[in-house]
Amino acid sequence: MTEKQQEIFKSALKLFAKQGYQATSTRTISQEAGVSEGLIFRHFKNKEGLLKSILQEGQKKLKKMIQPIDNLTHPKVILKHVISLPFNITKDQKDFWRVFYSLRRQMNLDFIFFDQLIKKVKSAFKAMDFSDYISESEAFMMIWDGAMVYVLLNNPKNSYIIYENLLQKFDL
Amino acid sequence: MTEKQQEIFKSALKLFAKQGYQATSTRTISQEAGVSEGLIFRHFKNKEGLLKSILQEGQKKLKKMIQPIDNLTHPKVILKHVISLPFNITKDQKDFWRVFYSLRRQMNLDFIFFDQLIKKVKSAFKAMDFSDYISESEAFMMIWDGAMVYVLLNNPKNSYIIYENLLQKFDL
Amino acid sequence: MTEKQQEIFKSALKLFAKQGYQATSTRTISQEAGVSEGLIFRHFKNKEGLLKSILQEGQKKLKKMIQPIDNLTHPKVILKHVISLPFNITKDQKDFWRVFYSLRRQMNLDFIFFDQLIKKVKSAFKAMDFSDYISESEAFMMIWDGAMVYVLLNNPKNSYIIYENLLQKFDL
Amino acid sequence: MTEKQQEIFKSALKLFAKQGYQATSTRTISQEAGVSEGLIFRHFKNKEGLLKSILQEGQKKLKKMIQPIDNLTHPKVILKHVISLPFNITKDQKDFWRVFYSLRRQMNLDFIFFDQLIKKVKSAFKAMDFSDYISESEAFMMIWDGAMVYVLLNNPKNSYIIYENLLQKFDL
DNA sequence: GATGAATGAGCTTTCATTCAT
DNA sequence: GATGAATGAAAGCTCATTCAT
Numbered sequence: 001m002t003e004k005q006q007e008i009f010k011s012a013l014k015l016f017a018k019q020g021y022q023a024t025s026t027r028t029i030s031q032e033a034g035v036s037e038g039l040i041f042r043h044f045k046n047k048e049g050l051l052k053s054i055l056q057e058g059q060k061k062l063k064k065m066i067q068p069i070d071n072l073t074h075p076k077v078i079l080k081h082v083i084s085l086p087f088n089i090t091k092d093q094k095d096f097w098r099v100f101y102s103l104r105r106q107m108n109l110d111f112i113f114f115d116q117l118i119k120k121v122k123s124a125f126k127a128m129d130f131s132d133y134i135s136e137s138e139a140f141m142m143i144w145d146g147a148m149v150y151v152l153l154n155n156p157k158n159s160y161i162i163y164e165n166l167l168q169k170f171d172l
Numbered sequence: 173m174t175e176k177q178q179e180i181f182k183s184a185l186k187l188f189a190k191q192g193y194q195a196t197s198t199r200t201i202s203q204e205a206g207v208s209e210g211l212i213f214r215h216f217k218n219k220e221g222l223l224k225s226i227l228q229e230g231q232k233k234l235k236k237m238i239q240p241i242d243n244l245t246h247p248k249v250i251l252k253h254v255i256s257l258p259f260n261i262t263k264d265q266k267d268f269w270r271v272f273y274s275l276r277r278q279m280n281l282d283f284i285f286f287d288q289l290i291k292k293v294k295s296a297f298k299a300m301d302f303s304d305y306i307s308e309s310e311a312f313m314m315i316w317d318g319a320m321v322y323v324l325l326n327n328p329k330n331s332y333i334i335y336e337n338l339l340q341k342f343d344l
Numbered sequence: 345m346t347e348k349q350q351e352i353f354k355s356a357l358k359l360f361a362k363q364g365y366q367a368t369s370t371r372t373i374s375q376e377a378g379v380s381e382g383l384i385f386r387h388f389k390n391k392e393g394l395l396k397s398i399l400q401e402g403q404k405k406l407k408k409m410i411q412p413i414d415n416l417t418h419p420k421v422i423l424k425h426v427i428s429l430p431f432n433i434t435k436d437q438k439d440f441w442r443v444f445y446s447l448r449r450q451m452n453l454d455f456i457f458f459d460q461l462i463k464k465v466k467s468a469f470k471a472m473d474f475s476d477y478i479s480e481s482e483a484f485m486m487i488w489d490g491a492m493v494y495v496l497l498n499n500p501k502n503s504y505i506i507y508e509n510l511l512q513k514f515d516l
Numbered sequence: 517m518t519e520k521q522q523e524i525f526k527s528a529l530k531l532f533a534k535q536g537y538q539a540t541s542t543r544t545i546s547q548e549a550g551v552s553e554g555l556i557f558r559h560f561k562n563k564e565g566l567l568k569s570i571l572q573e574g575q576k577k578l579k580k581m582i583q584p585i586d587n588l589t590h591p592k593v594i595l596k597h598v599i600s601l602p603f604n605i606t607k608d609q610k611d612f613w614r615v616f617y618s619l620r621r622q623m624n625l626d627f628i629f630f631d632q633l634i635k636k637v638k639s640a641f642k643a644m645d646f647s648d649y650i651s652e653s654e655a656f657m658m659i660w661d662g663a664m665v666y667v668l669l670n671n672p673k674n675s676y677i678i679y680e681n682l683l684q685k686f687d688l
Numbered sequence: 689g690a691t692g693a694a695t696g697a698g699c700t701t702t703c704a705t706t707c708a709t
Numbered sequence: 710g711a712t713g714a715a716t717g718a719a720a721g722c723t724c725a726t727t728c729a730t
Contacts, residue, residue, distance in 0.1 A: 366536060486662045
């Protein structure tokens with residue numbers, strides 16, 4: 001990636017996250033990036049190509065985010081770690097998530113990341129001898145999702161209170 | 173509302189919910205509605221006017237949805253009722269919610285409905301002598317939101333299991 | 345076809361014939377037609393759609409051009425009539441032919457018109473007991489083509505001399 | 517000419533012949549040539565410069581093609597030779613001709629080559645005491661043109677039959 | 689000589705909107 | 710109320726061309 005290509009990438013990420021993909025014109029992106037409009041198409045072929053590039057890069061980062069969980073074995077520790085994720089999102093990850101979340105109704109984002117997470121959670125609840133571990137996992141992920149949306153929308157500062165509240169609810 | 177006006181309204185609601193507001197052209201709406209494109213502007217002035225009309229109609233329906241709660245007094249009953257809302261959304265309400273949720277990052281929807289709900293929840297938790305009733309309310313609404321997103325995205329059939337799971341978590 | 349649609353059609357035909365399809369911009373067409381550029385796409389969907397429309401209309405006219413031949417029976421009369429076609433092209437047909445001829449290398453114009461003509465010519469030469477009537481027909485059509493190109497390029501005024509020359513060559 | 521320059525030249529010739537000059541982008545040429553796009557402009561200054569280079573090279577080859585005719589004296593031999601040209605085009609000359617022919621409506625190719633040919637033909641017919649040798653020459657060249665187009669379009673294998681047919685027609 | 693990043697003008701196309709009928 | 714022809718601005722995209730390396 002050249003410097004300007006990165007500039008485009010960053011500007012697009014920022015704008016897609018703020019205004020949404022459809023509402024952001026390539027012209028606006030190029031201006032924000034301080035770059036000619038044509039360059040977007042040279043580097044990313046399409047507006048959609050630019051989006052895909054962002055989604056891919058996003059998934060890479062997110063995979064790294066959950067890798068540490070693979071080494072954990074104790075179920076409660078795993079769940080604790082998973083539920084902490086929304087509250088520990090770094091600033092540069094937030095925009096990726098915002099793009100993901102704003103598009104998931106329209107596109108069929110194959111969210112490998114998500115599936116992996118669900119598996120981990122399921123096996124954890126299973127190991128904890130939950131009678132209906134599948135439903136419990138589903139509820140858990142649903143709340144996880146709620147937490148994520150909450151963090152992305154509100155930029156809360158004292159979110160750790162909510163976090164601890166959730167730990168209590170799941171007896172972690 | 174004339175018949176054709178309703179047709180436009182319904183088509184727009186459906187398409188906005190599926191593809192998003194920005195991604196839906198007035199042309200597509202008119203085709204879906206079996207109506208000339210110009211008629212949209214005669215009845216709703218704008219594309220934005222059409223959206224506003226939908227949002228308003230949505231809010232009306234949603235207000236009706238929470239009116240019964242006003243008559244409730246017992247805190248647990250209130251919370252039980254509130255948390256049940258996402259799982260009792262009727263089919264024709266879903267699309268309104270989808271439009272709401274897809275727009276909340278971009279527009280500043282003054283969600284009177286939402287505020288009312290939060291107040292109710294807060295007073296309920298306060299009445300239940302929660303030490304930090306504000307945080308508890310926030311967590312509650314966050315989960316409520318997660319449930320809503322969950323229902324809107326997945327169209328789950330056995331969602332009552334999740335519902336009962338939540339009741340347990342809040343000891344309701 | 346509305347008046348403006350016809351205007352677009354006529355301007356496009358003229359410009360495609362003069363400068364070629366690729367070298368003519370939709371902007372130029374709209375200006376020549378005294379019409380907004382968007383209207384082209386409303387009526388013809390595409391620049392290519394506009395071209396197709398022209399090609400179709402062209403074929404219709406050309407079919408009418410050869411219909412009289414169907415009623416002819418005497419071989420020599422048929423051939424005489426066919427070979428006269430290039431020299432009797434009306435002014436408004438010329439541009440159609442120019443567009444046809446400039447595109448036949450690039451597109452696969454299925455020239456029903458042409459095939460029909462060849463059949464007629466073949467059966468005529470067959471009826472005249474030519475030993476190798478197929479080759480003779482091919483040569484005939486090749487010369488026919490040359491005459492057509494000649495007329496389209498040069499706008500000759502005394503072309504009837506050439507015409508009579510050809511009659512002699514084929515002993516018609 | 518360096519190797520890469522030749523590669524550009526060859527690719528451009530091929531593509532101009534197949535798709536036309538306007539429809540061929542410098543990018544496509546560079547890709548076909550396996551060369552950077554910028555190199556085209558270093559070697560040929562312009563896209564138009566590249567075209568001119570091709571046209572010049574073409575004319576050179578074509579001049580060589582008719583040089584043998586200069587030494588001929590007998591009218592019939594001359595005409596026989598001229599009419600044979602389209603049927604003896606070598607494979608590597610065809611694309612030059614295709615480019616010539618696709619451009620002759622738009623550009624004013626001063627076809628020195630062509631003029632020379634016409635002169636030769638005229639003097640031949642004059643020497644043969646044709647009453648209207650000018651018209652006869654024009655008809656001859658028209659048919660010559662038809663033959664050329666025929667060969668360029670159809671890639672015929674048994675074209676010598678057509679050739680002999682033409683010889684008969686002109687009593688050669 | 690050769691590359692490839694970068695540009696800006698101009699292209700095709702879409703879209704919300706207007707207006708005569 | 711309803712249509713659909715028409716518009717103009719702006720969108721996405723292509724293209725020939727330049728230039729630093």
